[in-house]
Amino acid sequence: MSEWLAWILMTLGAAFLLLAGVGLFRMPDLYSRMQTATKGSTLGIALMLLGVAVYFDELGVTTRALLVIFFFFLTAPVAAHMLGRAAYILGVPLWEGTIGDELKGCYDKKTHRLEDPFSGSSSHGQSEGRS
Amino acid sequence: MNGFLWNILLALAWAMMTAQFTLANLVVGFGIGFLILLFARRMVGLGHYPKKLRQAIELFFFFIWELIKSNLRLAHDVITPSHYMRPAIVAIPLDARSDLEITLLANMISLTPGTLSLDVSADRRVLYIHEMYVSDHDLEAVRRKIKDGFERRILELLR
Numbered sequence: 001m002s003e004w005l006a007w008i009l010m011t012l013g014a015a016f017l018l019l020a021g022v023g024l025f026r027m028p029d030l031y032s033r034m035q036t037a038t039k040g041s042t043l044g045i046a047l048m049l050l051g052v053a054v055y056f057d058e059l060g061v062t063t064r065a066l067l068v069i070f071f072f073f074l075t076a077p078v079a080a081h082m083l084g085r086a087a088y089i090l091g092v093p094l095w096e097g098t099i100g101d102e103l104k105g106c107y108d109k110k111t112h113r114l115e116d117p118f119s120g121s122s123s124h125g126q127s128e129g130r131s
Numbered sequence: 132m133n134g135f136l137w138n139i140l141l142a143l144a145w146a147m148m149t150a151q152f153t154l155a156n157l158v159v160g161f162g163i164g165f166l167i168l169l170f171a172r173r174m175v176g177l178g179h180y181p182k183k184l185r186q187a188i189e190l191f192f193f194f195i196w197e198l199i200k201s202n203l204r205l206a207h208d209v210i211t212p213s214h215y216m217r218p219a220i221v222a223i224p225l226d227a228r229s230d231l232e233i234t235l236l237a238n239m240i241s242l243t244p245g246t247l248s249l250d251v252s253a254d255r256r257v258l259y260i261h262e263m264y265v266s267d268h269d270l271e272a273v274r275r276k277i278k279d280g281f282e283r284r285i286l287e288l289l290r
Contacts, residue, residue: 016202023209031247031261032218036205039244043202059154077241077248084249084261099268100219103249103259114252114259 006055013047016040029095030087038080045072134172134180135187138164186288193284194239201244204264217265220249221273223258227282232289233258239281246277 023036046069053065089107107114138161145160146152165184172178208215227233237248237258245263252259262273 016206019206019209023205026209028214029218032216032263035244035247035261035263036209038247039202039205039242042242043198043244059152059157062154073242074238077238080241081237081248081250084247088249094220095218097214097216098218098220099265100221100270102222102270103220114250 002054002057006051009047009051009054013044013051016044016047020044028097030092031084032095034080034084038076042072042076045069134168134177134183137175137177138168138180138184140164141167183288186284190284190288193280194243197243197280201246205244208263216263217268218261218263219265219270219273221260221262221265221270223260223274223277225251225256225258225282226278227286228255229289232285235285235289236282239285240277 017040020037020040023040024033027033027036049065049069053062056062088103094101141164142157142160145163146157149156149160165181168175168177169181172180225233225236227236233251233255237251240246240248240258240260247261249259249261251257260273260277265273
């Protein structure tokens, strides 16, 4: 029973890792590539580790697998955020099918300080007077 | 959070008393510890703990559900030859204020495929995300989805 469950989890995990790899080729720009590459692989690795935990069925292995998943889920988004931010500041172009870019012109050219587009308008109700 | 630590301690105490350090026994200990805390919550000053635990579990399953749903949509787009995606960078005004709230929200957004948090404005009032599937050119709908989904649940849990 647990062997079958492990088999299913690992196959699913491998499938998601494969999808992440294919997505890397298929997607048109850096941002959408990062979407498939970071998320697909995170879910794939989580499923594989769950499969390992189910297969061995020992407390030591299970806690270690869960901890690895936890730290993976904690660190992967940070890496993706830093890569995306760096790419945007360097001016990596968005795909031509992109329908909106509300980040445009918000970065200070020199300091890379990010201003808030709503601070000028009062439409969002949270804009008390700031410099 | 405090209540959760107490519950874990009670689970460990149960495992030590019964001298069986298996996962199943720890889960049983956690359940018994939860019942004890449920009955004694007024005395030990953990009145909100049962509600918070329920909200945490709800957030967890909501997150897993979003993860699976959006992964399948992205997988479909990767496999089929044409692109269905309509990506856009959307600015989301934040109600979350503390470091923990913003970090948790940004991380959960990043982990769900289709949305990727790019940056937070210097005054920490706006989060910029890259969203893959904007239907009908409606950026407001994306804002609403994030605010009603992840942000509302996270704020309910942490406040």
